[in-house]
Amino acid sequence: MKQYDAIIVGGGACGLMCAAQAGLLGKSVLVVERNDKVGAKILISGGGRCNYTNLGTSIDNFVSENPQFLKSVFSQWTVEDTLDFFESHGIFGEEKTLGQLFPSTNKAKDVVAVFTQILYDTNQDIVLNSLVKAVEKNEEGFLITIENKKGEQHLKTKKVVMASGGLPVYKLGASDFAIRVAKKFELAIVPTAPALVPLTITGKDADWYASLAGNSVFSRVYNKEISFEENILFTHWGLSGPAILQISSYWRAGEEFYIDLLPQFKLEELIKEERNQGGKRLVSHMLNDYFTKRMVEALGKLLPIETKIASLSKTDAKLIIDTIHKFKVKPAGDKGYDKAEVMRGGVSTAALNPKTLESKQVAGLFFGGETVDVTGWLGGYNFQWAWASGYAIAQAI
Known part of the structure; x- marks a missing residue:
């Protein structure tokens, strides 16, 4: 059984950035995605054009019980870092209105392709059409149970990254799995609700x-x-x-x-x-x-x-x-959630290390992106949070 430095639950914006950055740091990760392709929500964002950041991003553009929490993460990965990262992989931004930045190609699939190429180049593993059924903690680390057409598989890892998003949009495989995992480990949860709806x-x-x-x-x-x-x-x-x-x-x-x-x-x-x-x-x-x-x-x-x-x-x-x-x-x-852009609420920032997004009470368990009580405005802010949280977690891995 292959040993991974981390298993990332969810191949969305946060999970892909985390996997890419971990790979660039020489780490070995596995991304488990329930859809038949990664980046499903990226692909439909902005009408298929992907508003991938906002030039005016600040903590004032986010709803959270503690917006100050974002300062540490955003100091590690800025909007300038997002621009440099994508430009270094051939994606140049075009500003539309209110600081919203879209790829000059106007194709969200080009954004996803940046990540799949990095994961390929750094020999990271992705399993598609696979559902994570359980996350168990043991003395050695974590035991992850996944289910796919091969049946159930049990994987060992030292670290787990919960990047499985929130409850919007069900047809794209949305679920409350990250919230259920957090509750199982008795982490504080801010009540969830549809947002940008x-x-x-x-x-x-x-x-x-x-x-x-x-x-x-x-x-x-x-x-x-x-x-x-x-x-x-x-x-x-x-x-x-x-x-x-x-x-x-x-x-x-x-x-x-x-x-x-x-x-x-x-x-x-x-x-x-x-x-x-x-x-x-x-x-x-x-x-x-x-x-x-x-x-x-x-x-x-x-x-x-x-x-x-x-x-x-x-x-x-x-x-x-x-x-x-x-x-x-x-x-x-x-x-409701099926018409909402994002989920409000989630794992409380009080339960997480503000620099690494690691659970304060469960070593090796990380939460990023939409799973956390950080909800951005419409206009690229949620992507900036996803990239930044994915990066911060990768540094900790």
């Missing part, structure tokens, strides 16, 4: 949202904690779009948030300007300057839009201003 609206407001399905509006979405300025998308079941996915990571069931539907203008000033010009136009005519016809019609169900601006009472003017700039949303729920 569309939100649903039910009840009396559902038809109003559904009537706008397909309408995209550049907005500022905000709560007491944070705000995001990007597009929102109305759907048949509620709200989606980048700004909604972002705020979802900060939303909890039963809470409200607000949408400024016209963040680049002040409606109070627009109304004042109209009045200075006589105020002969209807409110609907003014709103047509900024919104689609369908959006204005929908707002007409909430506002006195067929009133001349000169005739608006203070109460009606305030209603219009508040509705446009402070549109209150109270979602019924979210679309």
Whole structure:
């Protein structure tokens, strides 16, 4: 039986970076992947283009019970390190919006190919279509039980890296296996939930949202904690779009948030300007300057839009201003793990060494990527965390 320096559970972004870096350091690792190919989630990210980092990455772009935990890992592997690493293997980045970096080839498979080539060059092993059934600790290290078409196999190793991701997306083999392993070894867990996920609206407001399905509006979405300025998308079941996915990571069931539907203008000033010009136009005519016809019609169900601006009472003017700039949303729920980009929560950072990501109470057991209570914003941040955590673990291996 071949002895490995480490067995890596999961061939996603964190697992591949960990295996590649370990191989470059002369270590022997085995990557166990349940899919028929590695990097399944990388391949579908960014519509198959892979937004592989964000130039503006800082700890402020992450949701965690202890964001300060990231400082140690990010000091070891920076955005500059990501750029240098991929450029040295022929992948050059192109910035799109908000610091998001994509391969100039626009092909996620080129990102995966970097890792498979390194693993081939350094003689690392990968087993595909294989499910890790159990992780046991013994005096010599760990005994890993895997199951595939050959049946059950038992592998020995000194170190285990849990890089099996979170619960999104089931069809790509997502599972809570890393969480179950952590619980078995009595590590602290931060409750998990879907994040970067569309939100649903039910009840009396559902038809109003559904009537706008397909309408995209550049907005500022905000709560007491944070705000995001990007597009929102109305759907048949509620709200989606980048700004909604972002705020979802900060939303909890039963809470409200607000949408400024016209963040680049002040409606109070627009109304004042109209009045200075006589105020002969209807409110609907003014709103047509900024919104689609369908959006204005929908707002007409909430506002006195067929009133001349000169005739608006203070109460009606305030209603219009508040509705446009402070549109209150109270979602019924979210679309679940299968529509979520990532999982919030996971293995508590308090249970891990901030430099190595090794369990403080189980020597040789590491957790990286999405398995940890570190959730990045939309826009390449989660990949940067995956690369950095994979690198840090490899140094410890």
